[in-house]
Amino acid sequence: MRWSQGQSSRLRFVGTGAVLSLIAVTFIIFSTKYSSDVTKYALKNALKPTSPPICKNITSWEFAADRDGNNHGLSEEQCRAAFPKLFVELDKSASLKESNRIQFKDVDGITVEDGMIRGIIDHGELYVVDFGAMPATFSRGKATLNSLQRALTSFPDRDRLPNIEFVMTTEDFSNGEGPIWSYSKRDEDENVWLMPDFGYWSWPEVKIGPYKDVRRRIAAVDDGEVTVDGQIVPGLPFQEKKKQLVWRGSVATNPQVRGKLLKAAQGRSWASIRVIDWDDENDIRFNLLPMEEHCRYMFLAHTEGRSFSGRGKYLLNCRSVTVSHKLVWREAHHAALISSGPDANFVEVERDFSDLDHKVEFLIDNPEAAERIANNAVATFRDRYLTPAAESCYWRHLIQQYASSADFEPLLHTTQDDGKKNPRGVPFETWVLTGL
Secondary structure (H helix, E strand, O other): OOOOOOOOHHHHOOOHHHHHHHHHHHHHHHHHHHHHHHHHHHHHHOOOOOOOOOOOOOOOOOOOHHHHOOOOOOOHHHHHHHOOOOOHHHHHHHHHOOOOOEOHHHHHOOOOOOOEEEEEEEOOEEEEEEEOOOOOOOOHHHHHHHHHHHHHHOOOOHHHOOOEEEEEEOOOOOOOOOOEEEOOEOOOOOOEEEOOOHHHOEEHHHOEEEHHHHHHHHHHHHHEEEOOOOOEEEOOOHHHOEEEEEEEEOOOOOHHHHHHHHHHHOOOOOEEEEEOOOOOHHHHHHHOOOHHHHOOEEEEEEOOOOOOOOOHHHHOOOOOEEEEEOOOOEOOOHHHOOOOOOOOOOEEEOOOOOOHHHHHHHHHHOHHHHHHHHHHHHHHHHHHHOOHHHHHHHHHHHHHHHHHOEOOOOOOEEEOOOOOEEEOOEEHHHHHHHOO
């Protein structure tokens, strides 16, 4: 009940004892109702997985793929606990810069050519400063920036992230002298900072859709799914997969390596190897194998292209055995690769594939060993290091480590002689609607 300002002061104090009694009764009723509601809420939520806590003390929290795999907003502590091998290359890059920190002139001296982007992150907000045309890399720039933006917007403490100015390339690799973010690097590329590739958003040019959707289709092949009409489609057991090594792709991007794969597999009954001409629609129609269909094969061949091969992360999502030559180009998740022992999650062969026949025959003759490797791949990659959650964790750690290695604060505006300020970058939300 509300009293008007015109009522006398005498009336304000009438029935003090009654008012106090009413307050006490109201408190008891409210407390009882609140307790009941909390109990109902607790019982209701006990029946479903709880969201991971965003807190400093995570000693009781463990990463669970079913619950956390698509959570782009894990805390920094949760990221470290869930993905201890994910940040090896970033930590190495930061250590190399301890005595030679990144200066503004280093970034400003990089010419933004085709396929390159210059950006600023300020209090967790992304700005595009410059964007080179992309005649060869198509949608990569937009895909990569969308992934970066997602990692920022999903993080509760985004405004506390350090401010940075950076240049990235959407080419397969970088030979630049400055501090450049790239999808792959070699040991000698000390100025390159590894970032997640464009496929974590989508890769339409080779008929691969959004990453989350590809993962769902891959899991459906291996583990089964429930259709829209309620029918249960069982998964394909590992031992019932085709006992062949499958590969589809272009030899032109790396004839020295990929040509040797073709030669090593020629005439082998265990080989399903076909070359695709991406400029020939008929060839694509007849020879292209949807990514999830790779998972129906027991063995998956992985080869580098001009540098890394974007298909690698998709193959490692399958409950199959990925067979790869010794790699020169590194990607963000490579520190989690294990090629031998009980925890092996892929099979490594020589770069010229000279031992390919021997190792594939061994796997065919030892199906239990092959299945163990396939299961390890799922546990390591599909259910941990190649989850969307891991990707966003990686982006934010890249920002942190790059900032720790930089010796300057970026400026969002330049000031003219008359005091007028000009923005240096376009907010991502605006740029994505008008850019490219």
